[in-house]
Amino acid sequence: MRGAIAAGHPLTAEAGARVLREGGNAVDAAVAAAFVSWVSEGTLTGPGAGGFMLVHRARDCSTRVLDFFVAMPGLGLREASLRPMEEVDVDFSGGSTQLFRIGAASCAVPGAALGLEEAHRSFGTLPWKDLFAPAIELARDGVELTRGQAYLHAILDLILRHTPESRAIYERNGERLTTGDTLVQNDLAGTLELLAERGARTLYGGELARAIVDHVGGTGGCITSRDLKEYRVIRRRPVTTEFRGHEYLSNPPPSAGGILIAYGLGLLDDAGGPGSAEAIDALARVMREQARAREDGFDSALRRGGLAKLLEERAVVVRGTTHISVVDGRGNAVALTASTGAGSGVVVPGTGIHLNNMLGEFDLPKPPRAAARLSSGMSPSLVLHEQRPRLIVGSAGSLRLRGAVMQIVVNVVQHGLDVRDAIDRPRIHLEGEHLHCEGGHEPAELDKLEAMGWDVTRWRRKNLYFGGAAAVEMRDDGTLAAAGDARRGGAGVVVQ
Numbered sequence: 204m205r206g207a208i209a210a211g212h213p214l215t216a217e218a219g220a221r222v223l224r225e226g227g228n229a230v231d232a233a234v235a236a237a238f239v240s241w242v243s244e245g246t247l248t249g250p251g252a253g254g255f256m257l258v259h260r261a262r263d264c265s266t267r268v269l270d271f272f273v274a275m276p277g278l279g280l281r282e283a284s285l286r287p288m289e290e291v292d293v294d295f296s297g298g299s300t301q302l303f304r305i306g307a308a309s310c311a312v313p314g315a316a317l318g319l320e321e322a323h324r325s326f327g328t329l330p331w332k333d334l335f336a337p338a339i340e341l342a343r344d345g346v347e348l349t350r351g352q353a354y355l356h357a358i359l360d361l362i363l364r365h366t367p368e369s370r371a372i373y374e375r376n377g378e379r380l381t382t383g384d385t386l387v388q389n390d391l392a393g394t395l396e397l398l399a400e401r402g403a404r405t406l407y408g409g410e411l412a413r414a415i416v417d418h419v420g421g422t423g424g425c426i427t428s429r430d431l432k433e434y435r436v437i438r439r440r441p442v443t444t445e446f447r448g449h450e451y452l453s454n455p456p457p458s459a460g461g462i463l464i465a466y467g468l469g470l471l472d473d474a475g476g477p478g479s480a481e482a483i484d485a486l487a488r489v490m491r492e493q494a495r496a497r498e499d500g501f502d503s504a505l506r507r508g509g510l511a512k513l514l515e516e517r518a519v520v521v522r523g524t525t526h527i528s529v530v531d532g533r534g535n536a537v538a539l540t541a542s543t544g545a546g547s548g549v550v551v552p553g554t555g556i557h558l559n560n561m562l563g564e565f566d567l568p569k570p571p572r573a574a575a576r577l578s579s580g581m582s583p584s585l586v587l588h589e590q591r592p593r594l595i596v597g598s599a600g601s602l603r604l605r606g607a608v609m610q611i612v613v614n615v616v617q618h619g620l621d622v623r624d625a626i627d628r629p630r631i632h633l634e635g636e637h638l639h640c641e642g643g644h645e646p647a648e649l650d651k652l653e654a655m656g657w658d659v660t661r662w663r664r665k666n667l668y669f670g671g672a673a674a675v676e677m678r679d680d681g682t683l684a685a686a687g688d689a690r691r692g693g694a695g696v697v698v699q
Contacts, residue, residue: 204699205224205531205698206223206229206232206531206532206697206698207223207530207684207685207695207698208232208685208698209528209673209686209687209696210240210525210526210687210693210694210695211247211527211599211671211673211687211691211692212239212240212244212351212525212692213692214242214341215240215244215527216685216694216695218239218338219233219235219236219527219529220698221235222329223532225329227327227328227531228533229258229530229531229535230258230323230529231327231328231334233322233527233537234319234322234323234334235337236527236529236539237315237319237541238334238335238395239338239341240525240527240541241338241395242338242388242391243352244352245391246355246363246546247355247524248315248525249315249391249556249557250313250391250398251543251547251551251556251557251558252273252314252315252542252543253314253315253318253541253542253579254271254272254315254540254541254542254581255268255271255458255539255579255581256268256269256538256539256583257441257452257453257454257538257585258322258326258537259585259587260535261535261536266440266452267438267440268454268583269318269321269436269439270437270438270576271321271436272579273311273313273314273561273577274312274430274434274576275311275562275573275574276312276424276426276562277573278430278433278573279427279428279430280425280573286423286424288305289365290303290305291303291305291361291365293358293359293362293545303545304562305365305547305549305563306547306549307420307423308424308563309544309547309560309561309562309564310424310426310558311577312426312574313559316407317403317406317407317436321436326535331399332399339396339399342388342389342392342395342555343389344387345386345388346386347383347384347385347386348383348384348385349382350382350692352692353381353383353384359545359546362548362560364379365548365549366548366549366550368551369548372388372390389555391556392555393553393554394555394556407431407434411551411554411556412432414551415431415551415554416431418549419551430573433574434574439454441453442455442461444465446471446586446612449586449587450586451464451585451612452584452585452586452587453582453583453584454540454579454582458579458580459497459579459580460581460605463493463496463497463580463605464584464612467490467492467493468612468613470489471485471617476618477614477618477628478628478644480648483631483640483644483648483652484657486609486610487631487657490606490631490632490633491633524541524542524600524601525541526538526539526540526541526583526597526599527540527597528595528675528685529595530592530595530675530677536585536595536675538595538596538597540582540598542559542599543558544559544563544564546559546560547563548560561577580601580602581597582604582605582608584612586615586616591677592677593615593676594616594675594676595675596608596611596672596674596675597674598671598688599667599672600671603669604670606630606632606633606669606670607630607669608670608672611626615676622674622675622684622685622686622695623695625674625686626674626686626687626689627686629641629642629643629665631669632668636658637658638657638658638660639660640652640661642661642663642665642666649661671690671693672693673686673695674695675695684697
């Protein structure tokens with residue numbers, strides 16, 4: 204087998220699969236897939252995003268995390284402080300609203316393009332320029348909106364059509380795009396062609412950089428030329444922990460997601476089969492301890508093993524996220540998670556670049572210094588067994604992201620489910636004292652949970668609220684499996 208890939212959209216997964224068929228490695232496939240995700244999943248990611256890529260190399264069994272998440276802007280400004288942001292109420296599921304802060308003042312310094320280039324330069328094998336071809340073609344010819352993408356366009360409509368530049372992309376005849384409509388992005392195609400020809404630095408020091416700085420600065424933001432010029436990708440060692448004879452590796456501090464999952468796996472009881480009240484109770488108790496670990500002043504349980512680093516700062520609550528998991532035939536593996544948050548509504552004229560709203564995604568106790576790397580809950584993860592990739596997994600899902608990843612790891616490693624079943628299983632999420640249980644759980648088991656004292660909120664159906672995962676599995680016999688989350692229209696491809 205040449206490998207396998209899973210992603211949040213069939214076109215994204217197929218772009219990576221094509222690279223694997225052509226002899227590219229896992230990093231080549233992830234990079235090409237990421238470029239296509241900028242086109243097919245543009246409500247979630249793009250050149251204005253930030254993210255993390257976990258890269259595992261089979262030849263020396265080494266694993267590193269490339270941190271290209273967003274940074275605080277303002278280098279060179281006399282007063283580099285947070286500025287007033289615009290606010291919109293977004294309606295989730297017919298009446299449940301959430302406040303989003305958007306506009307130019309919400310835009311942090313993006314890192315996605317430079318991060319993908321750094322990964323390719325360090326680990327890729329195919330020519331950089333060749334990896335852009337599918338994305339450029341799709342941007343010019345257009346992408347038909349799937350039901351999952353149309354749902355995202357619907358709930359984010361006030362953001363996607365917030366400015367004249369964004370309406371030019373996301374509006375047809377005065378209306379938002381819906382299922383079956385074709386999204387054409389000629390300006391983004393031109394940006395992709397520039398990046399393919401001149402490299403990512405054109406977005407950090409060339410004509411794309413000038414366009415970003417001029418537009419953001421002219422509309423109330425504070426991204427400067429120095430912010431872009433001095434942005435750097437950071438290499439980190441993953442956080443690791445043992446779990447049921449396997450090694451779990453994920454995104455390390457200052458980001459919080461991976462460390463919280465590692466902490467939770469270490470606490471988890473071996474109780475009950477999947478979906479049983481006993482197993483749900485065990486997971487919920489772990490989630491409660493993870494929540495306590497995020498509270499101010501609660502660090503005693505985390506001091507073991509240096510886990511107190513978790514509390515260095517609060518993590519960004521990333522809402523609009525996408526994930527790609529890849530393994531190639533040689534055993535190299537990649538887990539890539541990226542996000543523009545909810546999107547800022549700011550599209551740089553002539554470029555098709557929709558910038559992130561990460562500064563509006565969370566409340567800072569005090570504004571960090573300019574160029575400071577922001578923290579995140581994103582958790583691209585890898586599970587090794589006998590030094591071979593067993594599971595590559597990550598998810599979208601805001602605060603539910605880490606719970607989705609942890610539950611999939613438990614389903615595969617502890618319960619022995621295959622990767623598709625592990626993703627499809629109904630999930631839980633503890634929000635305060637409310638234990639949200641996704642549709643598909645056995646009512647009798649939920650009755651038992653209530654008898655145990657849990658305040659159970661019963662969902663009628665499966666929902667993207669519980670995360671949108673993508674995972675690849677390497678079985679003990681060497682065969683591969685891949686699955687994208689049906690909650691968001693994901694897809695998996697195994698390349699023979």
